[in-house]
Amino acid sequence: MRASRGISIHTGMAFLRNEFYNMSIYRVSFWINLFYTFLMMYSVGYVWRALYAANPNVSGVPLPQMISYAVLGVALEAILHPRNGPQIYIMEQVRKGTIEMDIMKPIDFQFYMFAKNMGSIAVRFLFLVLPSLIVAFFLFSLKLLDLSALFGFLCSLVFSIIVSFFLNFILGLLSMITMNIRNINWGYNALLRFFSGQMVPLWIFPSALGVISDFLPFRCIYAIPMSIYIGNYAGMDMLRELGVQFTWIFVLGLLSRLLMKRVFARVMIQGG
């Protein structure tokens, strides 16, 4: 963000607006995605109901909270849309050969990608997730948060978006070297699904797998905000988990800046 700050934020808003218009063109796929998001919430809710019907005390969390957790997992995935994030945009630009246009814009490339990503996140939240969340809220009578938990959850949600962005951005940088990240992206999403606690909460994982997930950044994206929401992390625990997220943001942010510098140097040399 070398340009003066005021201009950056102003430009960022413009990209955000642009993304909004881009996404509002495709009406049919919008309705289909809305239907699908709601269907996912409905079905995860019913899966947990069926599991609890047989054994209500296994997971240590009461059923309404567990359903909130699961529905929130679907909502977060719909908001973040990790399969098709900035990494895919960067890869497609690289393959079309138009990535220079993005790099040469008089705005920091990473900030540009972030603003673009935030635009699509905002659109997906407002039009895809909010309506289905409201229906799911009444269908499963989900619970609302008290104030301090709400504050912690919102912080954690922002951190989760940033961690997810950095990981996707790093994948995008890789595509500038390898040209194709479809398979890498695919493997990344499989790992994310497994170790993030999105579908199956990490506290019921066998202990060895649980330890692995502790050392990976993936749980910062799903498990931490979701656990804060249902009150599994409160007080000091909540602060500790927010700290974990913040540490990962710091590490991944630094890594992505360094990587960006090196990759750009390479791209410049090749481009001549």
Added chain:
Amino acid sequence: MWNIRLYGHFLRVAILGKAQYKADFFVGIISVLILNAVNLSLIGILVYNFNTLGNWNIWDLLFLYSFWMLSRGIYGVFFWHLSDLEEMIVGGTLDAYLIRPVSPFLQFIGKDISYTGVGDFLVGVLGFILAAAQIGIHWNMGQWAYFVICVLSGALIQVAINLIGASLCFWTTRSNAAMNIAERFTVLMQQYPVNIFGKYFQIFVTCFLPVAFINYYPSVVLLGKAAGGIKMWQYFAPFVAIIMLAIAAVVWTKGIKRYTGTGN
């Protein structure tokens, strides 16, 4: 007869085309294996903790999943490219099929072959062997025959649903969005026993979009899972496949007659 020989010939050409990209083949198969491993492990962890999911234990669920994978593998190898129809109509490449003296349908389904289906089928075979050993199935010849017929019907139901979806683009020019949701819906439904989702849902996936006949009802029959005894109509997977295929054939024929090309 001539048509079948021609289809065989088309497939040979498609295989030769695919064989040029060997690395792609292995990466594709490995990705499919990983995806299935992740899906199965997640279900496994859930059921390991809770013991059962709507009266289905971990091996019953593996049976259900493998049943689906077997039929999905067969469908996938030969028909995965049904979703290319939209692109072919938009790009105008379908027109070339119409001027040749061979059925356009035969040319379309013979144009490609997909190896991701091989990965699915492998997962299905392995999962089935494991689940069958753990459940301890002792089937007579009739039951084995019914099993094989149901796997094939499951594949045909998926062919029919996707063919109907793809043919929509003769009317709307765009159909991939609709196919996409049908696919995601199928994927979601096949991993869990349908009865946990409530009555209305069960009616929907039995009567309107009969994906429950791909693996759920055949598994109910073969594992004896029906609560109040097995009802006659739960055996009907093969008939459902025939009806769906008939509908798909009508939709395709009407569509291709109506098709006039996207250009002027």
